[in-house]
Amino acid sequence: MVIDDKTFSESVERVLHADFACDFESAGPRELYNAVSKAVMVQSFDAWNAGRKSGKKRCAYFSAEFLMGRSIFANLLNLGCLGAAKRALAAVGRDLNDFEEVEDAALGNGGLGRLAACYLESAATMGIPLDGYGIRYRYGLFRQTFVDGYQHEEGDDWLKWGDPWSVRADRDAVIVEFADQKVKAVPYDMPIFGYHNDVVNNLRLWSSEPINEFDFNAFNEMKGDRTALENFNATKICDVLYPNDNTMVGKILRLRQQYFLVSASLQDILRKYKAQGKKLKDLDKSYCFQLNDTHPVIAIPELLRLLQKEGMGFEEAFAVCAKTFNFTNHTIMAEALEKWDALALSDLLPDVYDQIVACQHRLESEGLDKEKYFIIRDNVIHMANLAIYVSSKVNGVAEIHTNILKTDVFKDWYELYPKKFVNVTNGITPRRWMLLNNPEMAALIDSRIGEGWHTDLMQLRGLKQYIPEILPDFKRIKGENKQKLVAYIAEHEGVDIPPEFAFDVQVKRLHEYKRQMLNALSILYFYYGIKEGKIKDFPPTAFIFGAKAAPGYYNAKAIIKFINEISKLVNSDPEVNGVMRVVFVQNYNVSYAEKIVCAADISEQISMAGMEASGTGNMKFMLGGTVTLGTLDGANVEICEEAGRENNCIFGATVEEVAGIKQFYCPREFIEQDEELKRAVNTLIDGTFPDEEGMLKKLYDSLVDGHEPDRYLVCFDFRSYIRAKEGLLRSYGTDEFYEKCLLNMCAAGKFSADRSVSDYARLIWKIK
Numbered sequence: 001m002v003i004d005d006k007t008f009s010e011s012v013e014r015v016l017h018a019d020f021a022c023d024f025e026s027a028g029p030r031e032l033y034n035a036v037s038k039a040v041m042v043q044s045f046d047a048w049n050a051g052r053k054s055g056k057k058r059c060a061y062f063s064a065e066f067l068m069g070r071s072i073f074a075n076l077l078n079l080g081c082l083g084a085a086k087r088a089l090a091a092v093g094r095d096l097n098d099f100e101e102v103e104d105a106a107l108g109n110g111g112l113g114r115l116a117a118c119y120l121e122s123a124a125t126m127g128i129p130l131d132g133y134g135i136r137y138r139y140g141l142f143r144q145t146f147v148d149g150y151q152h153e154e155g156d157d158w159l160k161w162g163d164p165w166s167v168r169a170d171r172d173a174v175i176v177e178f179a180d181q182k183v184k185a186v187p188y189d190m191p192i193f194g195y196h197n198d199v200v201n202n203l204r205l206w207s208s209e210p211i212n213e214f215d216f217n218a219f220n221e222m223k224g225d226r227t228a229l230e231n232f233n234a235t236k237i238c239d240v241l242y243p244n245d246n247t248m249v250g251k252i253l254r255l256r257q258q259y260f261l262v263s264a265s266l267q268d269i270l271r272k273y274k275a276q277g278k279k280l281k282d283l284d285k286s287y288c289f290q291l292n293d294t295h296p297v298i299a300i301p302e303l304l305r306l307l308q309k310e311g312m313g314f315e316e317a318f319a320v321c322a323k324t325f326n327f328t329n330h331t332i333m334a335e336a337l338e339k340w341d342a343l344a345l346s347d348l349l350p351d352v353y354d355q356i357v358a359c360q361h362r363l364e365s366e367g368l369d370k371e372k373y374f375i376i377r378d379n380v381i382h383m384a385n386l387a388i389y390v391s392s393k394v395n396g397v398a399e400i401h402t403n404i405l406k407t408d409v410f411k412d413w414y415e416l417y418p419k420k421f422v423n424v425t426n427g428i429t430p431r432r433w434m435l436l437n438n439p440e441m442a443a444l445i446d447s448r449i450g451e452g453w454h455t456d457l458m459q460l461r462g463l464k465q466y467i468p469e470i471l472p473d474f475k476r477i478k479g480e481n482k483q484k485l486v487a488y489i490a491e492h493e494g495v496d497i498p499p500e501f502a503f504d505v506q507v508k509r510l511h512e513y514k515r516q517m518l519n520a521l522s523i524l525y526f527y528y529g530i531k532e533g534k535i536k537d538f539p540p541t542a543f544i545f546g547a548k549a550a551p552g553y554y555n556a557k558a559i560i561k562f563i564n565e566i567s568k569l570v571n572s573d574p575e576v577n578g579v580m581r582v583v584f585v586q587n588y589n590v591s592y593a594e595k596i597v598c599a600a601d602i603s604e605q606i607s608m609a610g611m612e613a614s615g616t617g618n619m620k621f622m623l624g625g626t627v628t629l630g631t632l633d634g635a636n637v638e639i640c641e642e643a644g645r646e647n648n649c650i651f652g653a654t655v656e657e658v659a660g661i662k663q664f665y666c667p668r669e670f671i672e673q674d675e676e677l678k679r680a681v682n683t684l685i686d687g688t689f690p691d692e693e694g695m696l697k698k699l700y701d702s703l704v705d706g707h708e709p710d711r712y713l714v715c716f717d718f719r720s721y722i723r724a725k726e727g728l729l730r731s732y733g734t735d736e737f738y739e740k741c742l743l744n745m746c747a748a749g750k751f752s753a754d755r756s757v758s759d760y761a762r763l764i765w766k767i768k
């Protein structure tokens with residue numbers, strides 16, 4: 001679907017008239033935003049409807065998170081009317097960039113949620129019938145600010161500008177029942193536009209509402225309190241996204257959210273399926289369900305329950321589930337594998353609990369080793385085990401991660417079901433992460449190899465032969481992107497960064513295993529080295545951080561405070577600030593990422609080996625033409641395979657080495673024997689920084705004390721990190737450095753989400 005300028009303007013104007021009683025001249029930015037969006041919705045209705053009615057087998061992607069970011073620019077791009085929109089607004093003296101004020105839809109925490117968003121876009125672009133099912137949180141991931149260097153959280157009112165990209169579908173509302181509560185689930189549908197191909201898939205987000213409309217009679221009889229309470233309890237389910245990334249908190253409200261999502265989705269799907277007159281036992285011919293981590297795994301007992309309610313026997317229902325469900329694992333951290341207290345779950349969802357028990361009995365009846373194979377043990381329900389037992393396929397998200405699942409985390413299950421386990425390496429959509437956020441670079445690529453790479457990223461290989469001739473343009477475009485980021489950071493963070501500095505970037509959720517701490521200590525090492533004259537001619541570098549810490553994650557918040565203090569120290573010191581700047585940007589989100597990724601020179605991917613399942617930021621930076629400074633972890637391994645290890649900068653202990661090191665590891669010894677490391681670590685306790693709350697002291701303790709000091713080998717990897725980092729920084733600005741950037745860009749083809757979703761479709765969903 002390509003909309004010409006005239007049609008576009010006219011339809012925007014019609015919406016302005018109908019919805020806001022204004023015209024182009026009198027409309028404010030909000031009205032314009034809504035009108036432009038709605039005009040596009042009107043034009044694309046036919047294609048959206050066609051998708052819904054196609055009758056092809058579809059995959060339903062069940063996910064507690066969809067980190068969509070801003071829709072307007074991406075949708076206009078995919079529909080081929082970004083230009084038309086720009087011109088229509090310019091004609092009346094307006095600017096499309098006014099919509100930069102629109103809030104991100106941050107209905108996700110980090111990697112897993114953003115992956116879901118990339119997959120929806122890529123599936124639509126590849127013509128794969130994939131629909132998302134999630135929760136329409138009223139408030140997404142909190143908005144982060146820093147006050148005196150400490151993280152503060154505020155509610156995220158993502159609907160402030162309205163929600164023109166969703167359509168409420170009351171006709172599809174269903175009832176979801178808990179032991180103590182019945183609520184109405186109302187779906188809001190968002191179209192997912194393929195890139196220039198007329199395909200529109202669907203993202204259905206459920207909102208919870210009270211079943212009974214406000215009851216005036218009860219209110220008049222002074223029973224208003226009860227009504228209000230029912231209202232409150234119903235809407236509460238979808239109030240807010242849990243901001244924990246990688247740690248499980250056994251909160252009943254979270255379980256309510258999960259069940260609400262899957263019960264509504266499955267009821268909806270079954271109702272439509274039955275209406276077509278098809279037999280429930282053939283469900284797998286029309287549908288499969290992808291479980292995005294353990295969060296929606298309660299869908300399995302729910303489908304068992306629903307099928308038996310329709311008259312099926314347990315075994316038959318189990319067979320249907322075994323053919324329709326697949327499970328993706330996104331993390332090996334034990335604290336993130338979901339477990340529920342059996343009593344709590346049976347109180348809330350007695351019938352669902354019975355199905356879980358039935359699964360446990362079925363597993364027991366297979367006569368396997370009970371120590372290895374269980375779903376319920378000691379009154380705890382292990383959701384990952386349930387998922388593996390029933391699912392048809394189980395996948396990890398990068399080669400190294402899938403191998404760890406097979407040989408370690410789910411070793412026993414792998415021995416039992418070797419064919420269930422497959423790898424699908426993550427990917428990112430090149431539309432948002434190149435065409436949209438880096439249009440000049442995209443145009444440069446187009447000028448040499450045409451536009452085929454937009455939907456076939458492997459074609460970037462063809463750019464390799466042009467590297468010498470495009471190098472000057474690459475430098476110029478990167479420089480312009482850096483200028484823009486500098487201006488944005490100056491305005492929003494009040495920190496000045498000279499654009500000619502090397503931009504060394506670490507943006508991702510804050511977690512100890514990701515080792516922002518290692519980066520921080522290296523900055524202190526450079527700082528004191530420069531001050532004391534030990535480090536000469538330090539290559540001018542801006543160290544850029546962005547990360548949110550889970551509100552209850554003490555150490556993560558302490559690391560933010562630490563880095564903010566380092567930033568203050570460095571930036572205000574005239575002896576070093578000519579060659580070093582440090583900034584921690586506030587409220588890092590998808591839209592911020594779009595600006596940062598295309599402006600970075602060095603991408604920090606420095607997790608302790610074995611901990612980062614894949615990473616996807618690493619892929620975005622690679623595509624943006626950046627050298628990775630990283631460990632052999634997650635998809636970094638495959639990035640090196642594709643781009644050549646010599647074109648990236650790898651350091652640190654490998655997965656194979658980590659276990660051995662940990663047996664005898666004593667971080668205190670490392671610190672004692674290394675004056676410079678000691679100096680950097682001691683800033684946590686020696687008064688260099690104010691620490692009224694003792695936060696930094698606790699960080700220090702976690703490095704040297706306790707049951708497992710320095711769990712993530714920060715001190716162990718310190719020296720090899722410093723060596724690698726200093727070498728890389730010193731090469732910044734040379735032709736050799738930029739060649740590496742370009743070689744990475746040319747080798748990023750594998751990491752297109754188009755490839756990932758095609759792998760899923762072929763290996764797992766068996767569609768198309």
Ligand code: 26W
Pocket residue numbers: 109110111112113115244245246247248249293330331336337338397426612613614615616634
């Ligand atoms: C139950 C609490 C909880 C919350 C979030 C547990 C687990 C999670 C996620 C699985 C964390 C997550 O986002 N994992 C990331 O998934 C990305 C997409 O596959 C990977 O690229 C990252 O390496 C992985 O950390």
